[in-house]
Amino acid sequence: MDLRIRGKTALITGGSRGIGLGVAKLLAEEGCNLHLVSRSQGNLDAARQAILAGHKVEVTCHAADLADSAAASGLARRLKDVDILVNNAGSIPQGSLAKMDDAALQASWSLKLFGFLNMAREVYTAMCERRAGVIVNVIGASGDRPRADYISGSMANAALIAMSRALGAEAPSYGVRVVGLNPAATETERQRVRWEARAQKELGDSSRWRELTGGYPFGRLATVDEIASAIVFLVSGRASYISGTVLTVDGGRSFRDK
Numbered sequence: 001m002d003l004r005i006r007g008k009t010a011l012i013t014g015g016s017r018g019i020g021l022g023v024a025k026l027l028a029e030e031g032c033n034l035h036l037v038s039r040s041q042g043n044l045d046a047a048r049q050a051i052l053a054g055h056k057v058e059v060t061c062h063a064a065d066l067a068d069s070a071a072a073s074g075l076a077r078r079l080k081d082v083d084i085l086v087n088n089a090g091s092i093p094q095g096s097l098a099k100m101d102d103a104a105l106q107a108s109w110s111l112k113l114f115g116f117l118n119m120a121r122e123v124y125t126a127m128c129e130r131r132a133g134v135i136v137n138v139i140g141a142s143g144d145r146p147r148a149d150y151i152s153g154s155m156a157n158a159a160l161i162a163m164s165r166a167l168g169a170e171a172p173s174y175g176v177r178v179v180g181l182n183p184a185a186t187e188t189e190r191q192r193v194r195w196e197a198r199a200q201k202e203l204g205d206s207s208r209w210r211e212l213t214g215g216y217p218f219g220r221l222a223t224v225d226e227i228a229s230a231i232v233f234l235v236s237g238r239a240s241y242i243s244g245t246v247l248t249v250d251g252g253r254s255f256r257d258k
Contacts, residue, residue: 004237006031011082013066013119014089016043018188019138021050022228023086028055030232035079037062037089066090066115067107076122081130084235085123087116088138091190092153100152113156117163124167124176131175134235137164139246141182141254157182161246168244177243179234184222184250185213191221217251 010027014020015036024034028051036059038044044061051059062079066072066089090112095104116137127133142150143157164180171178185191192209199209213220230249233239248254 001238003030003232005084005235007033008083009033009035009081010084010086010235011035011037011079011119011123012086012088013037013115015086016040016047016061018190019183019186019224019227019231020086020088021047022224023088023231024059025051025054026225026228026232027084027235028057028059030236031055031057032084033058035060035062035082037064037066037075039063039065065111066119067110069110069114069118072115072118073122076119080122080126082123083133085119085133085135086138086231086235087119087135090115092150092156094150095152096149097151105152108152109156112153113159116160120163120167120178124171124178127176128171128174133176135167135176135178136231136234137178137180138231139164139180139182141184141248141250144182144246144248145254164246165244172243177240179239179242179244180246181227181231181234182246182248182250183227184253185216186227187221187223195221217253222249222251 010032012020012024015024016038024036036044036047041063044063048059048061062075064071064075092108092112120135124135137160139160140153140157142154143161146154161180164178168178195209195212196206199212200206227249
């Protein structure tokens with residue numbers, strides 16, 4: 001199926017590993033040129049090499065800390081003419097309200113919440129001016145199902161869901177689309193390290209970590225490709241009437257009682 005995005009240019013934050021890299025590879029398959037953003041130049045170089053090994057597209061890397069508002073806004077201004085923005089960078093640690101002081105809250109929101117907002121502000125404005133473009137915010141289901149032991153992430157994700165819905169409702173008036181995606185627990189390198197540590201602690205063998213995921217839908221975590229495929233569809237011309245929607249891709253886990 002032609003996704004109608006060949007020749008487009010996409011900016012992907014957190015694009016050197018995990019879901020971001022998965023999205024980059026699929027967009028490259030569709031003929032999109034890429035701007036990848038990450039804190040680590042080494043990871044960016046490896047990602048670029050892997051993409052160019054299989055696809056004849058342009059891949060430009062930007063080593064930047066998007067928790068720095070000035071750096072995020074400056075990068076977004078330089079790249080505001082992209083056709084697609086995938087806001088993906090950032091993770092927020094677990095913690096209850098009692099354990100999250102102001103400094104911890106601000107640190108955790110600098111990248112995930114304000115990083116998304118600073119990138120979107122510049123890019124969305126430019127997209128509206130030229131009446132074309134798509135933004136996908138990769139958020140998290142805790143925004144719709146908040147948890148007290150993940151209070152900072154729940155609050156930030158709720159804000160990003162609201163932003164996606166609000167801008168997504170306005171955007172079609174300017175020929176633009178904004179959508180959100182809440183991914184399931186996904187088998188990224190980072191997640192695997194956490195599960196291996198848990199398996200070592202509980203089972204005495206880190207290699208048995210998959211045994212701990214049996215309670216998830218289909219008895220496993222989501223794959224990077226499954227989440228990335230949904231994101232790529234949302235940015236594609238095949239999803240041209242989807243805006244203001246926040247899609248949860250978790251195998252139905254959000255609607256389980258347990």
